[in-house]
Amino acid sequence: MLTDAQGNALSGATVEAVELFNEAVEAFNIYRGDPVGMLDRAIEATPDFAMAHILKAHLFGLATEPEATRGAKAIVGKVKTLRFSEREASHIAALDLLLAGQWTAAAEALDQHNAYYPHDIVALQSGHLMDFFRAHARGLRDRIARVLPKWSADMPGYSILLGMHAFGLEETGDYGRAEDAGRRAVDLQPLDCWAHHAVAHVMEMQGRAEDGIGWMIARESHWSGDDNFFKVHNWWHRSLYHLDLGQVDAVFALYDGPIRQDRSTVALDMIDASALLWRLHLSGHDVGDRWNELAATWDSHADGRTYPFNDWHAVMAYLGAGRDSAVDRIVEACRNGTAASDVAEWRQRTAVPLIEGFAAFWRGEYEAAADRLHGARFIANSFGGSHAQRDIIDWTLTEAAVRGGLTGLAEALANERLALKPHSSVNKNSLTRARATASSGRKAA
Numbered sequence: 001m002l003t004d005a006q007g008n009a010l011s012g013a014t015v016e017a018v019e020l021f022n023e024a025v026e027a028f029n030i031y032r033g034d035p036v037g038m039l040d041r042a043i044e045a046t047p048d049f050a051m052a053h054i055l056k057a058h059l060f061g062l063a064t065e066p067e068a069t070r071g072a073k074a075i076v077g078k079v080k081t082l083r084f085s086e087r088e089a090s091h092i093a094a095l096d097l098l099l100a101g102q103w104t105a106a107a108e109a110l111d112q113h114n115a116y117y118p119h120d121i122v123a124l125q126s127g128h129l130m131d132f133f134r135a136h137a138r139g140l141r142d143r144i145a146r147v148l149p150k151w152s153a154d155m156p157g158y159s160i161l162l163g164m165h166a167f168g169l170e171e172t173g174d175y176g177r178a179e180d181a182g183r184r185a186v187d188l189q190p191l192d193c194w195a196h197h198a199v200a201h202v203m204e205m206q207g208r209a210e211d212g213i214g215w216m217i218a219r220e221s222h223w224s225g226d227d228n229f230f231k232v233h234n235w236w237h238r239s240l241y242h243l244d245l246g247q248v249d250a251v252f253a254l255y256d257g258p259i260r261q262d263r264s265t266v267a268l269d270m271i272d273a274s275a276l277l278w279r280l281h282l283s284g285h286d287v288g289d290r291w292n293e294l295a296a297t298w299d300s301h302a303d304g305r306t307y308p309f310n311d312w313h314a315v316m317a318y319l320g321a322g323r324d325s326a327v328d329r330i331v332e333a334c335r336n337g338t339a340a341s342d343v344a345e346w347r348q349r350t351a352v353p354l355i356e357g358f359a360a361f362w363r364g365e366y367e368a369a370a371d372r373l374h375g376a377r378f379i380a381n382s383f384g385g386s387h388a389q390r391d392i393i394d395w396t397l398t399e400a401a402v403r404g405g406l407t408g409l410a411e412a413l414a415n416e417r418l419a420l421k422p423h424s425s426v427n428k429n430s431l432t433r434a435r436a437t438a439s440s441g442r443k444a445a
Helices: 015-030 036-045 050-061 066-079 088-098 101-115 121-133 138-144 156-169 174-190 193-205 209-218 231-243 248-259 267-282 292-297 308-320 323-334 343-360 366-382 389-405 407-420 425-444
Strands: none
Touching: 015 036, 015 050, 015 121, 036 050, 050 066, 050 088, 050 121, 066 088, 088 101, 088 121, 101 121, 101 138, 101 343, 121 138, 121 156, 138 156, 156 174, 156 193, 174 193, 193 209, 193 231, 193 389, 209 231, 231 248, 231 267, 231 425, 248 267, 267 292, 267 308, 267 389, 292 308, 308 323, 308 343, 323 343, 343 366, 343 389, 366 389, 389 407, 389 425, 407 425
16 A cells, blocks of 8 residues: 555555645645645545545644635545545544534544554644644643654654644743754754744743844745745744834834735634734734724634634724624624533633623723733633733733723733743833832822
C-alpha cells in the first residue's frame, strides 16, 4: 500500500494522488498555499482516497465558521462510505466528536491516536489546533512532547513539530525554551508561520516590543506573502508591539493596510481586526467608521452556536457600530443553547459574562463591567486563542476600574499588569491614571 511522507499507509490512493496529498499536508503545516485545492485535485483523480477527504474535513472543521462546519459534516458522511484503515477510522471518530462541538473529547481522541501513530502529522497538527481553540496550554506543549522522541531531524515535517512545541512552551510560560525551539524551527523551515508566530508570542508576553518589531521586519518576506494564511495574524502581532510603544499612527496604518484592506471574511482575520480596534478604543482613540464595515462582515459568521470566541469578538464590532440588536441576538443565542457540548458550556459559562462585561464597558457602566469581567478573566482560559489574545479582558477590566473611579482595584490591576510587562507604556499609563484618581479622591475627601 502507498504511504504518505511520514510512512503512514493511505487507503484508496494512487501515486498521483499521494503526491498531491503530501503537498496539501505541507501547505497545511506552514499555513501557506491552497491545501483544499490540492486535495480537491487528489479527490478528483482518486475519489476513493480516504485521507484526502479526511484532511479536507479537518481543515473545514477547524475553521470555526458555520458554513465550513456544515461542509466538514458532509465530507465525513462521504468518507464513511469508503474503505478505510484503522488509523483512518480513528481520524473519523475524532472528527465526529469535533463536529458535534465536543472539542475536548476530540482532542483527547487524537491524544490516544498519536500514542499508536506518532508519525501522523495531520493528527498532531489538528490536535494541536484543537488545544489552541480550547485554550489548553498543557495540551499544546505535551501533545508534541509525547511524540518528539519518535521523530528525528531527517524526517519530513520534523521542523513543524518543533514549531508547535515552541508555541506550547510559550503558552505554559517557558519562554526561553520556546524562543530557542521556535528559532530552530524557522532555521530549518523559514516559511513555518506557526513557529515564527510562537517567537512573536514570546516577545509579546515578555514586553519586548522593540525586539518584536525587529523580528517581524527581519522575517517579513517569509510570512507576509499573498498566499500566507497567517499573514494578517502576524501583522496583528506587529501592531501590538507598536501599540505598546505608543506608536498609534503605525497601528492605524497597519489596520487600514495589510490587516483590513482586503476585507477578509476569514474568522481569524476578523478576530484580529475586532481585537485591534477594541484596543485602540481602550487607548482613547476614535476609530471612526471602521466598526461598521467589520460588523457587517461578522453577520455571516456570528451565530451564537458555532464557536463563542468568534461571537465575543463580533460583539466588539457590533458595539462599536451601535448595533445593540445584534449584541442581544448573540447573547440570547448563547444563553439558550441546550446541546450538551463544550461549545454549549463555553457559550453560557464564558461568552455571556464576557459579552455582558464588554457591553457594560462600552456603555460607560464601568462598575458593572468590572464586576462582570473580574470573574470572567479566570474562566476565559477555558476557550479560545492565546494568552496574548485574552489579554484584552484584563486590559478592559483595568480600564473599567480606572474610568469608574474604583481606585483600589484600578491600582491593584495596574500593578499586576506592570509586573508582567514593566516596560509597557500602556501599563505605565494605567498605573499613573489609577494613582491620579486615587490622589484626587483623597484630596476631595
